[in-house]
Amino acid sequence: MVGDKxxxxxxxxxxxxxxxxxxxxxxxxxxxCELSCCIGWNIVFDKKDYLSMKQQxxxxxxxxxxxxxxxxxxxxxCDDNVYAEFNLPNxxxxxxxxxxxxxxxxxxxxxxLPWVCKIFPRDEKYLPSGYMERSLSPACEGxxxxxxxLPEGVDFVSDPLPKEKWRKLxxxxxxxxxxxxxxxxxxxxxxxxxxxxxxxxxxxMMGMALRELxxxxxxxxxxxxRSRAMANxxxxxxxxxxxxxxxxxxxxxxxxxxxxRTFYTTNPELQxxxxxxxxxFGMSLSGDLGTLSLAPYxxxxxxxxxxxxxxxYFFENLVVSLLFQLHLPDPxxxxxxxxxxxxxxxxxxxxxxxxxxxxxxxxAGDKAELFRMMVYISRVLIxxxxxxxxxxxxxxxxxxxxxxxxxxxxxx
Numbered sequence: 001m002v003g004d005k006x007x008x009x010x011x012x013x014x015x016x017x018x019x020x021x022x023x024x025x026x027x028x029x030x031x032x033c034e035l036s037c038c039i040g041w042n043i044v045f046d047k048k049d050y051l052s053m054k055q056q057x058x059x060x061x062x063x064x065x066x067x068x069x070x071x072x073x074x075x076x077x078c079d080d081n082v083y084a085e086f087n088l089p090n091x092x093x094x095x096x097x098x099x100x101x102x103x104x105x106x107x108x109x110x111x112x113l114p115w116v117c118k119i120f121p122r123d124e125k126y127l128p129s130g131y132m133e134r135s136l137s138p139a140c141e142g143x144x145x146x147x148x149x150l151p152e153g154v155d156f157v158s159d160p161l162p163k164e165k166w167r168k169l170x171x172x173x174x175x176x177x178x179x180x181x182x183x184x185x186x187x188x189x190x191x192x193x194x195x196x197x198x199x200x201x202x203x204x205m206m207g208m209a210l211r212e213l214x215x216x217x218x219x220x221x222x223x224x225x226r227s228r229a230m231a232n233x234x235x236x237x238x239x240x241x242x243x244x245x246x247x248x249x250x251x252x253x254x255x256x257x258x259x260x261r262t263f264y265t266t267n268p269e270l271q272x273x274x275x276x277x278x279x280x281f282g283m284s285l286s287g288d289l290g291t292l293s294l295a296p297y298x299x300x301x302x303x304x305x306x307x308x309x310x311x312x313y314f315f316e317n318l319v320v321s322l323l324f325q326l327h328l329p330d331p332x333x334x335x336x337x338x339x340x341x342x343x344x345x346x347x348x349x350x351x352x353x354x355x356x357x358x359x360x361x362x363x364a365g366d367k368a369e370l371f372r373m374m375v376y377i378s379r380v381l382i383x384x385x386x387x388x389x390x391x392x393x394x395x396x397x398x399x400x401x402x403x404x405x406x407x408x409x410x411x412x
Contacts, residue, residue, distance in 0.1 A: 008175040010128075015166045017124075018131035018158045020321065022146040026122075026136055031100045034368065035141045035375045037120055038096040040269060043086045044073065049114035050084035053104070062107050069094040091268050126167045127327055129182040131158065135325040138318060139378035144371050147317040153193050154320045173332035177213065180220045181331050184210075187227055188329060192320050196235050199316055200410040203348060204403075205234060207341055210329060211403050214338045251400075251408045252294055256281060258346075258391055259353050259377075270376050280360050296360060303359040308370065315355070318374070319348055322382070338401075343392045345406045350391075351377060352412060 053066055071087045072078075086093050095103045104112050111118075121140035126132050136143045147154075171178050191206040192199075209227040217223050260277055280296045308314075322328075323344065330340035354377040359365040381388060395401040400409075 009170055009172050010175040010178055011168060011170045012128060012130050013166060013168055014126045014130050014132050015161055015163075016131050016158050017134060017161055018129065018156060019134035020136070020324065021155045021157050022150060023122075023134055023136055024157075025146060026142060029142045029145075033100060033141055035372060036096065036100055037140060038093040038100075038102065040088070040091045041093075041379065042088070043093070043114075043116055044082050045084055045114035045116055047080045047083040049116075052112070053114065056104075056108060056112060059107060062103050065094050065103050123325065125327065126169055127181070128169060128171050128178050128331075129185070131182075132161060132165065132167070133324070133327070135321070137325060137378060137382060138321060139375055139383060141371055141375055143321075144318075144374055147321065148311075148314050148367070150317050151313050153313065154317050156324075171332070173336075174334065176218065176220065177331035177333070177337065180224075183220075183224055184213075184329060184331055185323070187224060188323060189320055190228070191231065192316060192323065194231050195313075195316075196231070199312055199319065200348075200352075202316075203319070203345060204407055204410055205231065207345070207403050207406050210337060210341050214334045216334075247408050248411055249294055251405070252297065252412050255349055255353050255409070255412060256297065258394075259350055259357075269372075270380065273373070273376060276360065276362070277357060280357075280362075297353075297356065300360045301356045303365055304356045307359055307365050308355075315352075318351065322347060322351075325382070339392065339396075342395055342401045342406065343388060345409050346392055346395065347381065347388065349409050349412060350381060 050070065050072070053070060056062070056066065058066060068089075069086050070084060072084050073082060086095070093102075097103050097106070102113070102117070121137035121143055122134065123137065124132055124134045136146075138144055138147070177184075187209065188206050191202050191209070194202055194205075197205065209223075209230060212223060212227075213220075256277075260274060282293065326344070326347075328340045328344050330336040351374065354373040355370060357363070358370040358373040363369050392401075395405070
């Protein structure tokens with residue numbers, strides 16, 4: 001091909017599916033769920049789902065609930081795909097019954113649900129890996145419970161797709177990278193699951209390898225072989241020096257501020273978490289970052305290590321699942337490749353902060369509180385690509401998106 005690599009085209013047939021093995025074991029916790037997905041979400045759906053619910057032959061009770069629940073969107077967001085939403089008085093869907101079950105599903109079956117409710121926490125997408133990939137969101141307590149029960153780590157399984165589900169995918173970008181999407185991501189997952197290293201160092205090792213591609217490496221097969229050998233070399237030393245305490249503290253302060261902004265929401269539960277954190281650090285969202293004390297974070301981190309020091313496999317499982325769900329790294333170009341890595345580091349750092357703060361002063365510091373923090377950070381971060389991009393772009397705007405800065409970010 002001739003011309004700008006960013007405008008090259010490459011096609012592949014996606015004729016298989018790919019999913020983590022725990023995907024097949026997922027089931028809704030229903031009334032046993034403590035963190036309902038029917039609370040605190042701005043749930044929108046398309047015109048087809050709206051009309052289907054409006055036209056239900058429903059009992060008087062369900063009809064009354066639907067009347068309160070359904071709201072047409074009539075602003076600039078509206079089109080056939082973003083056509084209506086659920087009203088959420090006090091952050092709760094009117095279809096949610098006292099037994100924590102959906103009134104619509106209980107009376108009319110799951111086929112009556114809008115697509116967004118029917119599929120959550122599942123997701124599926126055709127990708128340049130050549131697979132239709134299925135994933136599960138950690139914004140669901142039931143998914144976290146599955147990750148908690150995998151001390152041996154996350155594995156993946158694939159099956160052929162029926163021919164009617166095959167898709168021809170045409171990608172535009174740097175074809176020399178895109179055609180190796182599956183190999184690049186497999187390498188990244190292998191790094192994340194290399195238990196010879198602490199988790200933060202595994203993510204840094206991944207960045208050290210990807211940086212070579214960003215810096216212009218063209219021999220991808222040779223790079224893959226060299227990168228796979230890197231772990232053995234680094235096992236005997238060779239990581240960047242530990243960041244200076246002053247730099248580490250500055251990044252921690254920024255992380256805390258980002259987390260408090262990320263939690264900004266109308267969800268009463270999230271508002272309570274945000275208020276707890278603001279009180280904990282003695283600050284306001286408009287306050288001076290330089291006056292914030294890190295003592296509460298360090299105390300929480302010590303308690304976190306005592307309570308969950310033997311559960312690093314859970315956080316490994318979480319980041320592997322996030323990498324898979326977010327379809328990272330993005331090899332459309334060297335620019336998007338590095339942006340996607342910085343995005344991943346930022347996501348990890350925010351999850352890490354939220355996990356540590358599950359052990360803040362006054363919090364239970366148990367698995368239930370940890371899951372609560374993981375669910376809520378997932379709901380405001382993983383399901384909001386605009387917010388993730390804004391947080392990532394701040395690092396670039398502040399000249400804080402280098403590999404050295406990622407080392408500092410990951411050290412918190």
